[in-house]
Amino acid sequence: MTEPATRTPLSPTPRSALNRSKERGATDRAELDAVLDAGLLCHLGVLLGGSPVVIPTTYGREGDTLYLHGSTGAGNLRAAMTGDVSIAVTHLDGVVYARSAMHFSMNYRSAVIHARPVELTDPEERMHGLRVIVEHVAPGAWDAVRSPNKKEMAATMVLALDLTEASVKMRTGGPRDEESDIAAGVAWAGVLPLRQVWDAPIDSADLAAGIEVPEYVRARGAESVSAGF
Structure with missing residues (x-):
C-alpha cells in the first residue's frame, strides 16, 4: 500500500494519551499502520439507546482513513453516525508467566482510534470503500468476483473514519519479576507465544x-x- 508523502503524525489528545505504562506507547504513525494492517477484525464502540455497545466488524485501511460497512438497517451503524466512536484492534502475541501472580502479563500490539464517522454518499467513493475492505480481508478477491449490484449497494452503508486521533500500545519480552522472587527460584518464568x-x-x-x-x-x-x- 502506497502511503501519502505528507501524513499527520500521531499526536496524543486527552482521550488518546496513555496514562499507564507510557513506555509501551508508540509515536510513529507507521506503528499504527502495522497494527491495523495485520488485523482483520476490529471492535466498534458506540452508544446505542444511551448504553455502550461494542460490535465486532471487519474493516479496511487506506492511508489515514479507516473504512467500515454494514446494513443500512443496522442500529449500531446508525448510532455511530450520531457522535464520536471508539475502535480497537488487538493482537495477542503471548502469555507472560512470572514468578509472582501480580507480574503475569501478556505480550500484545494494540491500537485505539477515536473519530466521528462520515457516511459516504458518492457512488464511486462508496464502491471504493467496499473495495478497500474486501482487499484488506481477502487480497486479490475484488477483481475476481462479481461487484455489488444496485440493490446490494442500496442496502449497504459505508463509513469513513479519520485516523488522526489514535494511540498505539504494545508489550514484548519476558516477565518483570522482583529481584527477591528471581533469587527464590520457586516457579518457572517465561513466555508462551501465541500465533495465528x-x-x-x-x-x-x-x-x-x-x-x-x-x-x-x-x-x-x-x-x-x-x-x-
Whole structure:
C-alpha cells in the first residue's frame, strides 16, 4: 500500500494519551499502520439507546482513513453516525508467566482510534470503500468476483473514519519479576507465544466441478508456510 508523502503524525489528545505504562506507547504513525494492517477484525464502540455497545466488524485501511460497512438497517451503524466512536484492534502475541501472580502479563500490539464517522454518499467513493475492505480481508478477491449490484449497494452503508486521533500500545519480552522472587527460584518464568495461521482452503459444498482454489487464496496459506508455521 502506497502511503501519502505528507501524513499527520500521531499526536496524543486527552482521550488518546496513555496514562499507564507510557513506555509501551508508540509515536510513529507507521506503528499504527502495522497494527491495523495485520488485523482483520476490529471492535466498534458506540452508544446505542444511551448504553455502550461494542460490535465486532471487519474493516479496511487506506492511508489515514479507516473504512467500515454494514446494513443500512443496522442500529449500531446508525448510532455511530450520531457522535464520536471508539475502535480497537488487538493482537495477542503471548502469555507472560512470572514468578509472582501480580507480574503475569501478556505480550500484545494494540491500537485505539477515536473519530466521528462520515457516511459516504458518492457512488464511486462508496464502491471504493467496499473495495478497500474486501482487499484488506481477502487480497486479490475484488477483481475476481462479481461487484455489488444496485440493490446490494442500496442496502449497504459505508463509513469513513479519520485516523488522526489514535494511540498505539504494545508489550514484548519476558516477565518483570522482583529481584527477591528471581533469587527464590520457586516457579518457572517465561513466555508462551501465541500465533495465528492460515489453514488449507475448504471448497464450498456447492462449488462447480473444475473450479480450483485461486492463487490469491493459496497465497494466504503460503504466508504461514514461509513464516515457518
